[in-house]
Amino acid sequence: MEKFCRRKILKLTALSGLVTILGKNGFAQLLSLTPTPGETQGPFYPLHEQRDKDADLTHFDGHGTSALGPRILVRGQVLDTAGNRIAGALLDIWQADANGRYRHRSDRNPARLDPNFQGWAMMSSDHNGYFEFKTVMPGAYPADKDWIRPPHIHFKISKQGYRALTTQMYFPDEALNGTDLLLRNKSIAERAAMIAKKLESEGKVPIYGYNVVLELLRN
Numbered sequence: 288m289e290k291f292c293r294r295k296i297l298k299l300t301a302l303s304g305l306v307t308i309l310g311k312n313g314f315a316q317l318l319s320l321t322p323t324p325g326e327t328q329g330p331f332y333p334l335h336e337q338r339d340k341d342a343d344l345t346h347f348d349g350h351g352t353s354a355l356g357p358r359i360l361v362r363g364q365v366l367d368t369a370g371n372r373i374a375g376a377l378l379d380i381w382q383a384d385a386n387g388r389y390r391h392r393s394d395r396n397p398a399r400l401d402p403n404f405q406g407w408a409m410m411s412s413d414h415n416g417y418f419e420f421k422t423v424m425p426g427a428y429p430a431d432k433d434w435i436r437p438p439h440i441h442f443k444i445s446k447q448g449y450r451a452l453t454t455q456m457y458f459p460d461e462a463l464n465g466t467d468l469l470l471r472n473k474s475i476a477e478r479a480a481m482i483a484k485k486l487e488s489e490g491k492v493p494i495y496g497y498n499v500v501l502e503l504l505r506n
């Protein structure tokens with residue numbers, strides 16, 4: 288017990304020493320979160336308005352059959368760099384179907400388009416900054432003759448007063464992450480922020496955790 292207390296006092300002393308050296312602002316900066324790295328929007332942002340853009344991409348309104356492919360849940364929180372939750376952020380999400388096809392006229396991938404996959408969703412973070420959506424694991428697809436894009440989900444996140452973010456979320460343990468021409472241009476820290484974490488499943492559906500950090504706009 289005594290040992291524990293001494294260790295705790297030592298830790299607190301070291302901490303207050305650090306605050307003195309760095310100053311209050313410097314210390315806050317040390318603890319601050321790094322904004323989520325941006326990435327190109329890519330060529331497949333949806334072209335045509337669709338009514339059904341809800342948080343379940345596995346069912347597309349008006350289609351009797353659900354989407355092909357393994358289901359996943361993506362769950363996260365929108366935060367600012369100080370770690371404060373951001374409520375009411377707009378998340379605009381689009382991705383390829385399980386075959387690696389986008390519903391987009393520029394997509395030249397010969398894989399079959401899944402007509403029952405919603406492909407596009409829009410939602411707002413809740414009062415605690417949380418969001419969640421159900422989808423299928425996106426397929427990898429050829430971007431070029433020597434470049435296969437790893438499974439990923441495109442995001443645009445915006446909220447008044449914050450720098451709007453366009454980025455791509457990747458999946459852990461994907462061999463193609465290592466050869467992706469976009470992802471391999473990122474630093475190790477940036478890659479870590481862009482690759483979702485596999486969370487404990489609550490049933491059969493795997494859950495991926497992906498937090499987004501937005502930067503406050505300064506006037």
Ligand SMILES: [Fe+2]
Binds near residue numbers: 329331383436439441
């Ligand atoms: Fe893409």
